Amino acid sequence: METPEANRQLATLLSQDFDITQEVEASEEDLLRMLVDHLDFLIDNRMEWLLSLMYRMDIDEAKVQAALLPTATEPANIGLARLILERQKQRVYTKHHYRPEDLGEEWEW
Numbered sequence: 001m002e003t004p005e006a007n008r009q010l011a012t013l014l015s016q017d018f019d020i021t022q023e024v025e026a027s028e029e030d031l032l033r034m035l036v037d038h039l040d041f042l043i044d045n046r047m048e049w050l051l052s053l054m055y056r057m058d059i060d061e062a063k064v065q066a067a068l069l070p071t072a073t074e075p076a077n078i079g080l081a082r083l084i085l086e087r088q089k090q091r092v093y094t095k096h097h098y099r100p101e102d103l104g105e106e107w108e109w
Contacts, residue, residue: 009092039077
């Protein structure tokens with residue numbers, strides 16, 4: 001489900017991980033387009049860093065390898081962008097739906 005708040009959180013995560021300047025009210029499609037352009041540069045110039053980042057983001061290695069195959073249905077930058085966007089959407093969902101309970105003032109440091 002695409003909401004403005006979810007898109008803002010998604011844009012924030014992408015900005016943190018990829019240092020992408022975000023638009024104020026970017027849609028998911030806008031975020032995908034920005035990420036595709038950025039990944040094009042990273043694939044050509046910083047592939048090892050990109051793969052390391054995707055590992056830290058916990059993106060399935062088999063899916064990454066499939067996106068990088070010459071026989072993939074989409075160019076690598078688009079396939080990887082879709083994987084990254086999907087993983088970041090999962091993170092936003094998890095943060096929204098699984099908040100830790102308030103333990104009270106005695107547990108604050």
